Each structure stands twice: as structure tokens, then as C-alpha cells.
Amino acid sequence: DGGITQSPKYLFRKEGQNVTLSCEQNLNHDAMYWYRQDPGQGLRLIYYSQIVNDFQKGDIAEGYSVSREKKESFPLTVTSAQKNPTAFYLCASSLLDRGTYSNQPQHFGDGTRLSIL
Amino acid sequence: KQEVTQIPAALSVPEGENLVLNCSFTDSAIYNLQWFRQDPGKGLTSLLLIQSSQREQTSGRLNASLDKSSGRSTLYIAASQPGDSATYLCAVKLAGPGNQFYFGTGTSLTVIP
Numbered sequence: 001d002g003g004i005t006q007s008p009k010y011l012f013r014k015e016g017q018n019v020t021l022s023c024e025q026n027l028n029h030d031a032m033y034w035y036r037q038d039p040g041q042g043l044r045l046i047y048y049s050q051i052v053n054d055f056q057k058g059d060i061a062e063g064y065s066v067s068r069e070k071k072e073s074f075p076l077t078v079t080s081a082q083k084n085p086t087a088f089y090l091c092a093s094s095l096l097d098r099g100t101y102s103n104q105p106q107h108f109g110d111g112t113r114l115s116i117l
Numbered sequence: 118k119q120e121v122t123q124i125p126a127a128l129s130v131p132e133g134e135n136l137v138l139n140c141s142f143t144d145s146a147i148y149n150l151q152w153f154r155q156d157p158g159k160g161l162t163s164l165l166l167i168q169s170s171q172r173e174q175t176s177g178r179l180n181a182s183l184d185k186s187s188g189r190s191t192l193y194i195a196a197s198q199p200g201d202s203a204t205y206l207c208a209v210k211l212a213g214p215g216n217q218f219y220f221g222t223g224t225s226l227t228v229i230p
Contacts, residue, residue, distance in 0.1 A: 041162075058217065108153075110159055
């Protein structure tokens with residue numbers, strides 16, 4: 001089945017530690033996104049990537065880093081510089097808006113819940 | 118910057134009732150608007166996507182409308198069922214370069230049997 005797989009489902013971070021969240025998709029989508037969801041707030045965009053080896057900062061990129069070495073994969077690293085990392089992290093993908101693929105919906109993974117030890 | 122608001126934040130209705138969820142956005146230059154459903158601890162499931170040139174979209178008991186000029190969208194759920202209980206979010210994509218979506222804070226719906 002085609003879809004987006006996020007792992008792990010739960011993750012704990014110690015002080016000063018970097019952790020990496022995995023996101024893999026087999027939908028052949030060009031664009032991939034990372035969002036952070038906090039209680040009472042909407043999803044906020046951390047980073048997005050429209051093609052391999054290229055990515056753009058979203059509204060809350062500080063303390064996070066990403067890479068896009070393969071079309072299928074878009075891992076997110078939460079660095080020690082992110083002082084409030086506890087949140088629900090969601091990965092999404094979509095076909096790129098190129099006119100022909102316009103108005104394609106976003107598809108989401110099941111999320112990773114990150115907590116501080 | 119695009120601001121997306123959803124009112125009410127929470128809603129409880131008895132089973133069988135028809136209901137309307139609201140979504141408003143500040144920048145009317147949107148490319149499309151998407152409605153999602155989120156169950157507790159889960160990711161988002163796409164329900165309906167309305168292109169900027171469309172007025173509404175329907176899927177089963179769901180109907181979404183879009184009024185770009187007033188910056189509003191509604192999601193109408195007919196004959197609500199307990200299984201409809203979830204958080205509903207709307208997201209807009211701005212026209213122009215970039216591929217960023219802006220999300221509302223969601224409406225938490227409880228359908229009481």
C-alpha cells in the first residue's frame with residue numbers, strides 16, 4: 001500500500017541530545033513537509049522540500065535541521081538548540097504544484113510524539 | 118502572513134444532527150483549501166479539497182463550501198454519527214510561488230450517541 005511512514009511513534013530526548021525523526025513515503029511525491037503540533041495550536045511548518053537536495057525553512061525552523069538526499073526520505077533532526085521540543089511531529093507529502101499536478105492534496109503520516117526525559 | 122481561524126474550538130451534538138464547522142482566512146489569494154480529520158494521537162486524513170475556482174465539494178455526508186472573497190469555508194456534516202467524533206482542521210495554500218499550507222487550530226467534534 002502507498003503511504004507515509006513515520007518512525008518511531010514515541011521518542012524521548014535527553015538534555016543536550018540531538019534526535020532524528022524518520023519520514024519515508026512511497027507515493028512518488030515530489031514535495032515533503034514537517035509540521036509541529038502543540039495542544040491548542042494549529043500545525044506549524046518547520047521545513048519543506050520540493051525536490052531532492054533542496055529544502056526551505058518554514059515558520060519555526062530554529063533548532064531543527066533536515067536533509068533530502070532521496071525523493072522518498074525526509075528526516076528531521078531536533079537539535080539541542082531546540083529548547084522546547086516536546087510536541088507531536090507530523091510529516092506530509094504532496095505532488096508538486098506544477099500546473100499539471102495543481103491542487104493535489106497533502107497526505108500525512110501517523111506522527112511521532114517527542115518528549116523530554 | 119496568512120492567518121486561519123476555526124470557530125468553534127469545540128462542539129458537542131447529539132447523534133443524527135446536521136452540523137456546520139467554520140474556517141476563515143485573512144488572505145483571499147488562495148490556491149486551494151483542504152479539510153482534514155484528525156483522530157487522537159494520529160495523523161491527518163484528507164476529507165475534501167476545494168480548488169480556488171470551485172464553490173463546493175461533496176463526499177458522502179460531507180459538503181465543503183468556499184467563499185474566497187469573504188475568506189470563509191464551511192464543512193457541513195449531515196446526519197452525524199458517533200464515528201464522526203474527531204478534530205477537524207482546515208488548511209489553505211496560497212497562490213504564487215512556494216508550496217506552503219497554513220492550518221487552522223481545529224474544531225474538536227463530539228457526537229453523543
